[in-house]
Amino acid sequence: MLVTDVNDALPGGSSLLRNEPVQARSSARLTGLLDAAASIIDEIGYERLTTAMVAERAGASIGTVYRYFPDRIAVVDALALRCIQRLSSRVADRVAEGDIGDWREAIGALIDAKAAMYRDEPGFRAIRFGDAPDLGAPQEAQAASPLADQITTLLAERFGVVRDEATELAIQVVVEIGNALLARAFVTGGDGDARFVHECRRVVTAYLEPVVTVR
Structure with a gap:
């Protein structure tokens, strides 16, 4: 299993992630979601962040976001970690x-x-x-x-x-x-x-x- 930045910050896995990435492409996709969330937060703050915004900015489907994160709070927590x-x-x-x-x-x-x-x-x-x-x-x-x-x-x-x-x-x-x-x-x-x-x-x-x- 590849260890992402987030998983590395959370030894033993994390309930923040619905699914831990097991392939390079999945790991890159997760990184892209967090990068997208970071850029949105810089623009409008984390209070207004939505999972739909993350999906759109990352060029991913909303289903991809929910594959890893149950909600927008989990996205923010993972980014913080x-x-x-x-x-x-x-x-x-x-x-x-x-x-x-x-x-x-x-x-x-x-x-x-x-x-x-x-x-x-x-x-x-x-x-x-x-x-x-x-x-x-x-x-x-x-x-x-x-x-x-x-x-x-x-x-x-x-x-x-x-x-x-x-x-x-x-x-x-x-x-x-x-x-x-x-x-x-x-x-x-x-x-x-x-x-x-x-x-x-x-x-x-x-x-x-x-x-x-x-x-």
Whole structure:
């Protein structure tokens, strides 16, 4: 089975997708649907997105959309997860380069990568990354956003940050703070307001400092 961006972001499969793609053409079709949704969201926002719009923009039938997604919310959730996966990949690439020495620099790299995606990733600005999509898990298991979970995992595995309840909550909080400040930085589009990007980095790091411990 080929692993798409979305499936890669959701180990073990996802209830977001009615059918997981098993051929190259199916994988490309799914990618095309998400690309179409991203371009529409950039134009009119995700609130007005419909599955019919996605089908038309992708040059596909409405049946093709419903083959993978039960509704438009599932399309938006899948797009958000693809964006999170791409964001995580950018940060992982930076970490792999070896020029990030500790968790503070990793947080800075994450904020820089997210700001860059606001500039160049279709659909990124409209996605609410603090929300936890409905993955078919019990409500208590959905408390943390996927982005918060991936940040926590990165800091624990790469920089020895102790993954306890206090740290997990703190990272959920800074994800919300960071979302708000970066959204404000790019509210008018363009390259964003560098002041708010800078303050995002400062505030997030300052909030985590008294909570984070390293092995």
